[in-house]
Amino acid sequence: MTANDTPQPTATYDSAFLKACRREPVPHTPVWFMRQAGRSLPEYRKVREGIPMLESCTRPELVTEITLQPVRRLGVDAAVFYSDIVVPLKAIGVDLDIKPGVGPVVEQPIRTRADLARLRDLTPEDVSYVTEAIGMLTRELGATPLIGFAGAPFTLASYLVEGGPSRTYENAKAMMYGDPELWADLLDRLADITAAFLKVQIEAGASAVQLFDSWAGALAPADYRKSVMPASVKVFDAVAGYGVPRVHFGVGTGELLGLMGEAGADVVGVDWRVPLDEAARRVGPGKALQGNLDPTVLFTDKDTLTAKAREVLDAAAGLEGHVFNLGHGVMPNTDPDALTRLVEYVHTATAR
Numbered sequence: 001m002t003a004n005d006t007p008q009p010t011a012t013y014d015s016a017f018l019k020a021c022r023r024e025p026v027p028h029t030p031v032w033f034m035r036q037a038g039r040s041l042p043e044y045r046k047v048r049e050g051i052p053m054l055e056s057c058t059r060p061e062l063v064t065e066i067t068l069q070p071v072r073r074l075g076v077d078a079a080v081f082y083s084d085i086v087v088p089l090k091a092i093g094v095d096l097d098i099k100p101g102v103g104p105v106v107e108q109p110i111r112t113r114a115d116l117a118r119l120r121d122l123t124p125e126d127v128s129y130v131t132e133a134i135g136m137l138t139r140e141l142g143a144t145p146l147i148g149f150a151g152a153p154f155t156l157a158s159y160l161v162e163g164g165p166s167r168t169y170e171n172a173k174a175m176m177y178g179d180p181e182l183w184a185d186l187l188d189r190l191a192d193i194t195a196a197f198l199k200v201q202i203e204a205g206a207s208a209v210q211l212f213d214s215w216a217g218a219l220a221p222a223d224y225r226k227s228v229m230p231a232s233v234k235v236f237d238a239v240a241g242y243g244v245p246r247v248h249f250g251v252g253t254g255e256l257l258g259l260m261g262e263a264g265a266d267v268v269g270v271d272w273r274v275p276l277d278e279a280a281r282r283v284g285p286g287k288a289l290q291g292n293l294d295p296t297v298l299f300t301d302k303d304t305l306t307a308k309a310r311e312v313l314d315a316a317a318g319l320e321g322h323v324f325n326l327g328h329g330v331m332p333n334t335d336p337d338a339l340t341r342l343v344e345y346v347h348t349a350t351a352r
Contacts, residue, residue, distance in 0.1 A: 012145040012207045017078040021208060021245035021267050023288050023321035029313065029350040030077035031343045032147070034249070035329030036070040037082045041336055043069050053098040054090055057083050060133035067137055071144060073336060075343050078145045078208070081134065081201060085151025085212055086159065088197040091126040094118065094160070102164065109163035111171070113182055119189045122196040130197075134204035145208060147247075148201030152213035153190035153231035160186075169218050176227050187231035195238035202242045210247035210269070211235060213260070217252025224256050229263050236264025247290060251328055257282040272327030276315040288321030295326045298338045305338060306345055313349060 012018055016030040038044055044066055048056055056062055066082040086096055086104045095107035110116065124131060137146055159165070161172040176183045198209050211232065219228060236246050248260045249269025261268045261283045270279040270291035279289055297308045309324075316322040324346050330339065 020321045031324040032076045032078040039332035040334040058129045063133040064136045080147040105164040110160040131204045138205035148206030149210040150194045153187040154228045191231040191234040208245040213250040216250040232263040290323040292327040
């Protein structure tokens with residue numbers, strides 16, 4: 001399938017997750033978790049043992065197994081493709097690695113116009129392992145949707161310019177303010193790379209895609225609108241013709257929710273800082289919402305977990321469409337049984 005084809009109903013079309021994304025009536029509120037395939041699962045730690053993170057993302061059989069693990073164990077309504085937001089950058093030759101306990105570290109940060117030449121276009125051949133893994137996954141998943149994902153241009157730029165994780169984004173923001181033309185060209189280049197990565201996933205069989213602008217919450221709304229949003233719009237526009245739901249998520253983005261919806265998302269992800277009914281007011285009509293239980297609630301007792309989940313469901317009661325999720329990713333020390341109980345509770349409490 002390409003963006004010019006008319007989307008055809010698939011085995012996943014009538015799933016609760018895709019119905020909620022389309023703001024249609026659902027049999028129950030669908031649930032999935034960001035980072036559901038990961039360190040909280042003992043079976044994940046076992047199969048990943050001794051294998052570096054980025055290498056694990058290039059092994060189709062391993063990717064398939066890790067992606068399926070939470071679907072088997074937790075009973076979630078969607079799988080999320082096991083990968084990392086820096087995979088496309090690594091695939092085009094950026095010298096980077098994911099260092100345990102640190103995160104992505106870039107050997108030579110992007111700081112000048114000459115550095116832009118290192119960011120070439122991404123081709124499907126660069127990530128053939130993604131196509132292979134998604135083919136394997138869709139055969140195994142059947143009617144369960146697979147969510148593809150990518151890092152948004154700003155978040156990728158923050159790693160590339162800073163050289164690694166940052167709390168202040170001083171170099172990235174300095175470029176954004178001090179050399180707006182270079183900044184715009186960098187984000188535009190990253191938008192093309194991101195869009196190409198999402199297209200590979202959709203054409204291989206992903207039923208929906210999520211754009212992670214994890215660190216966009218560091219921006220003021222005016223700066224986001226002027227200096228970041230155009231690149232995100234370009235990404236969403238590039239995949240609009242495929243007809244798959246597009247989700248947009250960031251951390252600490254309460255002041256940006258309306259703009260993140262405007263960028264082209266069908267579903268806006270909300271972290272735990274803003275109640276879903278207030279988030280709906282900020283986003284406006286015509287969008288589904290995803291979220292937004294605080295991940296730390298999973299460390300409490302069963303009654304507290306149920307009560308806090310009920311608060312999220314009550315706040316979501318009037319929404320056009322709601323996908324239950326955490327307000328950020330599953331934490332490594334989370335008890336998987338708590339996740340299973342949460343899925344069961346949401347399904348039971350919202351059964352129609």
